[in-house]
Amino acid sequence: MRQPALFIPHGGGPWPWMRDMRPMWHGLEGYLANLPATLPEPPRAILIVSGHWEAPAFTVTAGEDHPGLLYDYYGFPPSTYDIQWPAPGAPWLAERAEGLLAEAALPTARETQRGFDHGVFVPLAVAWPQADVPVVQLSLHQSLDPALHLAAGHALAPLRNEGVLVLGSGMSFHNLRAYGNPAVTAPAAEFDRWLVDAAGRDGEGRRGLLAHWQQAPYAQVCHPRPEHLLPLMVAAGASEEPGTHDFGEEVLAAAVSGFRFA
Template identity: 60%
Template sequence: MNDVMTIARQPTLYIPHGGGPCFFMEDPRGMWTEMAAFLRGLPAMLPEPPRAILLVSGHWETQGFAFTGSAAPSLVYDYYGFPPHTYQLTFPAPGDPALAARAARLLEEAGIGAHVDAGRGLDHGVFVPLKVAWPEADVPVVEMSVDRSLDPALHIAAGRALAPLRDEGVLIVGSGMSFHNMRAYGDPRALDPSAQFDAWLTEATGKTGPSRDAALGGWRAAPAGAFSHPREEHLIPLMVAAGAAAGPGERIFGGEVLATRISGYRFD
């Protein structure tokens, strides 16, 4: 009899995390309803419950990559002007210092600078969407920063180095927004260019190998690319998720929010 337990390979995801603590506020127009339903459905999309979640947030930029190393990470309420109750949200998911150390080591072995930050908490790009998807907060979470260079090729390479974690039950998630032009949100004139970029991004993520790397690396030259991301920190987590998977990306969420097209992707 073989008593060795088989662990299913986890996919990688790129998810929208909404606007601030949007899912925990009154929403009379139902603006965030569709996105919240998508996030709640994430556990059912997986082959089995993840052993841990490694989430790359566009809200943490460092020199080289960093990983939260606390066993009980605090929360960073890095949003402004929202109702008082949103600064009392809790998400007591445990950290995973061993995973943080292993992830940093995998990057260092690939020649990519990385370190563990034991004092850093989880920002809202992490705890807001995960509180919707895993409200029980029973899955260990490690946050990964983006390198402040925001270099697509570097982040794709980082994802490639982290790929072995998928076979260890770790779900790698990029958290951002596929359209992130703060001045354009809510402007009806933004819908068409955001849709152009959305269509391009879906096609680009559906490629594999070097062709996908080249396409994503040239995102700024895409239709409405620079308009969709005047600064790309919310797009860059996608590069890590794509780099950690060899298979083509699949669009698993598509919706219209604040007069813009927003998408989410899965890579196998």
């Protein structure tokens, strides 16, 4: 059965392991924990693109064993640098994804040493705590070109018919200096409404809007830099069907959303 393509928020830092942070992300925790039950069947594997990895080409993790974890956050308790989530890699999926991207004339590469960053292991550890689904991570392209990431998602769409869950992990609002500021609540809500409308269009209409997301209201306020929004482009590009607003809550004075593409 065809798997959906999803864009999920990954929250802030290692929040599931932080007693003081976890209540803040209570809604997200419930959404992620219930995520496997919303799929048509258990995924054969997950291809995930995180807002925390940029490379000169679309790069896949191609190691055979558990790739390990990359604790790419700072200033947290020592215990959060000992977190384990030993999901296996999937060399067959890395090769297949690389081939699909190459067929679409997109720049590709493979990486055998890099571990999963926290944009991967944080949300997936909540959704699949047993770490029993093979995972391959895909980088962003360092150009941060939204149209290029929409094209990558389009190229990867056949994976969905092969039992692979295509998943973008980022944040629909990502302005670290504005979190918690009540002045950002209204702008973030307006940008979020624009995103919900754009995601709800069909493939061609959605691509046209998302490729020019900078023209959305308060776009630069919500995303001074676009790396946390680009995983949405990959997920949205992998479907021609109208998307749905799969998750939404307000955290630290800003709207946070997730999307599903059938």
